[in-house]
Amino acid sequence: MAQDVLVVGELAGGDITSTTAELLNAAKSLAEGGAVAVTLLGATAGAAAASAFAAGATKVFSSGDAAYDDGRADQWAAAVDAAVGQQNPGVVLFAQSPIGRDVAPRIAFRRNTAVAMDCVGVAMDGGSFKATRPCYGGNALAVYSFASSPAIATVRAKSFDAAAPAAGASGETVDLGAASASSIEIVGMEAAVSTGLKMEEAPIVVAGGRGLGDAEGFREIEALAEAFGSDKATTGASRAAVDLGWYPPAKQVGLTGKVVTPDLYVAVAISGASQHMAGCSGSKMIVAINRDKEANIFKTAKYGIVGDWKAVVPALIAAVKAAK
Amino acid sequence: MHFVVCAKQIPDPETPPSAFRVNEQTNEVIPAQGIAPVLSQFDAIAAEAALRIKEAGSDVKITVVSMGKESAAAAIKQVLAMGADEGLLLDDDAFQGGDWNGTVKVLSAAIQKLGNVDAVFCGRQAADWDMGQTGVGIAETLGWQAAIIAKDVKVEGDKMVVQRVLPDGFQTVKLPLPSVVTVSNELGEPRYPKLAQIMQAAKKTVTKWSAADLGLDAGAVGASGAQLKLERLFIPQAGGNVIIIEGETPQEQAQNLVNALQADKVL
Numbered sequence: 001m002a003q004d005v006l007v008v009g010e011l012a013g014g015d016i017t018s019t020t021a022e023l024l025n026a027a028k029s030l031a032e033g034g035a036v037a038v039t040l041l042g043a044t045a046g047a048a049a050a051s052a053f054a055a056g057a058t059k060v061f062s063s064g065d066a067a068y069d070d071g072r073a074d075q076w077a078a079a080v081d082a083a084v085g086q087q088n089p090g091v092v093l094f095a096q097s098p099i100g101r102d103v104a105p106r107i108a109f110r111r112n113t114a115v116a117m118d119c120v121g122v123a124m125d126g127g128s129f130k131a132t133r134p135c136y137g138g139n140a141l142a143v144y145s146f147a148s149s150p151a152i153a154t155v156r157a158k159s160f161d162a163a164a165p166a167a168g169a170s171g172e173t174v175d176l177g178a179a180s181a182s183s184i185e186i187v188g189m190e191a192a193v194s195t196g197l198k199m200e201e202a203p204i205v206v207a208g209g210r211g212l213g214d215a216e217g218f219r220e221i222e223a224l225a226e227a228f229g230s231d232k233a234t235t236g237a238s239r240a241a242v243d244l245g246w247y248p249p250a251k252q253v254g255l256t257g258k259v260v261t262p263d264l265y266v267a268v269a270i271s272g273a274s275q276h277m278a279g280c281s282g283s284k285m286i287v288a289i290n291r292d293k294e295a296n297i298f299k300t301a302k303y304g305i306v307g308d309w310k311a312v313v314p315a316l317i318a319a320v321k322a323a324k
Numbered sequence: 325m326h327f328v329v330c331a332k333q334i335p336d337p338e339t340p341p342s343a344f345r346v347n348e349q350t351n352e353v354i355p356a357q358g359i360a361p362v363l364s365q366f367d368a369i370a371a372e373a374a375l376r377i378k379e380a381g382s383d384v385k386i387t388v389v390s391m392g393k394e395s396a397a398a399a400i401k402q403v404l405a406m407g408a409d410e411g412l413l414l415d416d417d418a419f420q421g422g423d424w425n426g427t428v429k430v431l432s433a434a435i436q437k438l439g440n441v442d443a444v445f446c447g448r449q450a451a452d453w454d455m456g457q458t459g460v461g462i463a464e465t466l467g468w469q470a471a472i473i474a475k476d477v478k479v480e481g482d483k484m485v486v487q488r489v490l491p492d493g494f495q496t497v498k499l500p501l502p503s504v505v506t507v508s509n510e511l512g513e514p515r516y517p518k519l520a521q522i523m524q525a526a527k528k529t530v531t532k533w534s535a536a537d538l539g540l541d542a543g544a545v546g547a548s549g550a551q552l553k554l555e556r557l558f559i560p561q562a563g564g565n566v567i568i569i570e571g572e573t574p575q576e577q578a579q580n581l582v583n584a585l586q587a588d589k590v591l
Contacts, residue, residue, distance in 0.1 A: 073460075074469065098490050102472050105460035114425060114551040117455050130555065135453045136353060137337050139344045142453075143556040184469055185498040187485065192493040200491060228591075249510070255337060255451060256365065256509040264590050274341050278454070281560075285590060287581065288566070296341050298566045303584055305569050305577050315578035323582050323591055 001127055002034035003090030006061075006150070008080050008103065009052060010095055011069075014044040016051045019095040021162035023155060024056040028163070030091050030124055035059050039083045039176070041068035041076065049173060054165035060173045061086070067179040070186050071099055075179040077106040082176055084111065084150065091129055092152045093122065100154040108152050115152035116144045118259075120159045120282055137255045137278035156282060157200065158261045192250065197234040199251070204228045205262045207236035207253055207280070208246075211269025211290065211309065215246040220313045221268060227320040236260065236280075238270045254279035269309045272297030289313065325382060325442040325479070325501075327374045328435055329408060330459075331367040331390045333399035334452035336360065344559070351557040353452075363399040366447025368514035370507040371403045373477045374445045375515070378407070382479060385409050387438060391419055391430050397530060404525035405517035411530035412438070418535045421547030428461035429545050433538040435466065442501045443484055448473050448508045459506035469499040475510035 005027040009020040016024075020038070027036045037059040038052050043066040052060055061083040067075060080103060084092060092107065094100030096118045108115035120141075121132035129151040131144045199205060206228070208221040218235070225233040237247035239254050253260055255278040265283035270276060272288070272295055280286065281300055288301035289312050298304045305312050336359050345354040355361070371388065378384040388403035390396045391414040400411035414430050422430075435441050444463075449456035456472075463470035471477075471486035475494065478485045484503050488495045489510050517525070535542050543549065569584065571577035585591040 073472075098473070098488075101456060102460060102470070105457035106464050108457070109425075109428065109461045109464040112425075112551075114423060115457055116552060117457055133454075135455075135557075136335075136344065137451065137454070139341060139559065140346055140353070140557055141560050142351075142554055145553045145555050146551060147553060148551040183500050184471075185483075187496040187498050189496070190494045198491060255454075264585070272341075274339065274344065275337055277341070285588070287585075293568075298568075299341070301566045303569055303581060304566045305581060307574060307577060311574040312577060315574040316581065319575070319578040319582040320591070323586060 002032050003030070004035040004037060004087050005031045005091045005093065006083060006087055006089040007036070007038040007057070008092065008094045008100065009038045009040045010097060010099060011040065011042045011044050011048050014047055016040070016048045016055065017095070018162065019097070019157045020052070021055040022158065022160040023093045023095065024052065025163040026122060026155065026160040027091070027093055028056045030122065030129070032124060035087070037061060037083065037087045037089065039080055041079055041176070042066065043069055051165070053169040053171050054167065056163050058171045059087070060171065061176050062173055063176040063178065065179045072182045072184045072186070073102040073106060074182050074184060076103045077110070078180045079176050080107055081110055086174065089150050092150045094152070094154040096154040096156045104152055104154045111150070113148035113150060113152060114146055115154065117154045119153045119155045122153050122155060134278070134281065137274045138281040139274055156259070156261060196230060199234055199236055199253070199258050199260050202232065202234040203262055204233035204264045204266070205236045205253070205260050206233060206266045206268065207238065207270060208241055208268045209238035209270030210240035210244065211271070212241065212246070217269070218247050224266065224313055224317050224320070227317045238276050267297050267301070268313060270297055271295045272300065325384045326438070326440055327377070327384055327386045328438065328441050328444045329367070329371045329374050329386060329388045329403055330431060330444065330446045331371070331388050331399045331403050332364045332450045333361050333390065333392055333396040334364045334450055336362045337365070337451045346557050346559055348558055351554050361395070361398070363402045364447055364450045364452065366449060366451060366507065366509065367399070368402070368406070369509055369511050370445040370447045371406050371408060372514040373474065373505070373507045373511055375407045377477065377479055387412055389414065389431065389434055391427055400530055401525050402517065404528045405522045406515055407521070409528070411528060413530055413532045414538070415532055416534040418542035418546045421550065422545055423550040423552040424455060424457050424461060425551055426545040426549050427458055428465055429540060429549070430538065431458065432462050432465040433540055434533060435462065437533070437538060443479070444502070444504045446504065446506045448506045456506070459504050463504040468503050470504040470506065471497050471499055472506045473508045474505050475508060477505050477507065
């Protein structure tokens with residue numbers, strides 16, 4: 001049964017984000033022939049509309065007000081709520097991003113409906129919308145249905161593929177007007193002092209744990225990431241390694257750190273405690289290198305090498321370099 | 325000023341994966357034997373944020389609020405031992421089996437009944453369901469602003485100044501009080517109560533309120549008020565089929581792994 005789906009788009013670098021394109025493709029299958037609407041809010045909304053149509057949108061709710069670029073939840077919620085009111089969608093999709101985490105619950109509670117946060121799957125199942133999400137630190141998966149409408153979900157990056165852009169696609173554009181007044185004052189922004197790829201966006205993450213033995217071990221982790229390519233791979237660490245002061249907290253993967261979903265996650269000397277798996281179990285593929293063949297990480301890994309990382313990692317660096 | 329810290333008692337997230345079990349008939353987690361439930365760690369960090377403001381010299385009363393069964397009093401006691409002043413347990417059979425709508429209704433009603441609350445501190449998510457919507461839900465219900473995923477919280481006059489963790493850095497925002505803040509682990513380690521504080525906490529008041537005390541219709545909360553229906557809860561069966569890469573030497577193992585990754589088009 002056809003239904004309209006609204007995607008809350010996000011902008012970066014003058015274009016829609018890759019996650020927005022993924023959500024538009026997911027929305028297309030959820031809509032089953034209904035409209036795929038998207039909100040584009042921010043200074044570059046007008047320029048980004050063409051990419052949104054190319055990625056599968058049939059209708060754009062747009063405002064080029066630069067105020068939206070600051071991401072104030074009250075302004076975003078008002079604009080998204082206006083689009084929901086006009087389109088009356090059966091499903092509203094957000095990215096699991098700072099905006100999604102702030103605004104999706106606002107819309108859910110404002111409209112007396114419900115939201116499932118941090119989903120890795122959304123699908124129509126016999127005419128009913130189902131959202132699948134990890135819980136209990138990634139130990140379990142929960143599948144939810146909704147007794148109210150619209151069903152709202154925030155979706156993790158890379159849970160869906162984006163469609164190949166349809167050149168020349170176009171559709172209706174509705175102007176949402178200027179942002180409403182806000183009582184949130186932005187005082188400042190301090191850029192993180194991390195160089196290179198963001199962990200959440202890198203296709204490959206090489207992570208080290210307590211089994212490395214000391215901070216020096218991370219030089220080998222960095223060398224392996226470098227071998228994969230500095231444009232593709234970055235490094236991460238388990239909480240145990242961070243707690244020992246071997247690697248910066250900003251690099252921690254896990255329940256109390258960052259959640260990463262790379263194509264390839266290489267876990268070196270990481271045992272795979274629940275709270276660590278919460279941060280990496282969404283990876284497309286996990287490769288584990290560990291001395292202990294009983295280590296929990298091997299339960300989730302696709303490939304494993306049982307051995308001493310000190311011997312395996314240098315050999316792997318050489319083999320990866322040779323393969324290029 | 326009056327701060328509320330929302331606290332939840334949860335199964336210990338450090339439970340080894342091998343001891344984690346789910347009843348797939350009832351969609352419930354089976355408590356691991358011999359592993360006591362704990363205060364959700366993000367809620368301890370939220371309490372830490374509130375306590376730091378109190379210690380910085382502000383005249384602050386901190387009330388810790390938990391919705392849960394009688395056993396959740398342990399989570400309340402822990403925050404009292406950390407330094408909170410009073411506890412409030414929201415316990416009613418009508419609250420059971422609810423979704424986040426129910427939780428938010430109950431907590432919001434309690435905050436309204438307490439009256440004159442200047443700020444509500446929540447963890448960025450509860451470390452059991454990992455949902456992360458309760459804090460914003462309370463703010464929306466009460467018509468307040470919220471700052472989510474905070475690493476630092478201060479009060480300046482009638483404003484709350486919050487440093488938020490974003491993927492590319494830290495954003496500082498100023499919100500009018502009353503507001504909600506959800507606190508993340510970047511704030512730092514929560515304090516560990518000393519024995520004397522634990523003894524003192526035992527003497528602090530824990531009030532109990534039911535649905536009737538909050539003026540809530542039992543049909544609007546708990547299972548009967550739920551809009552999010554848990555259809556299925558299961559442990560993903562990713563495990564057990566790891567392919568161990570063999571080789572006579574580390575070099576051979578490494579080469580065989582690279583071959584496998586190339587065959588899978590990951591490299």
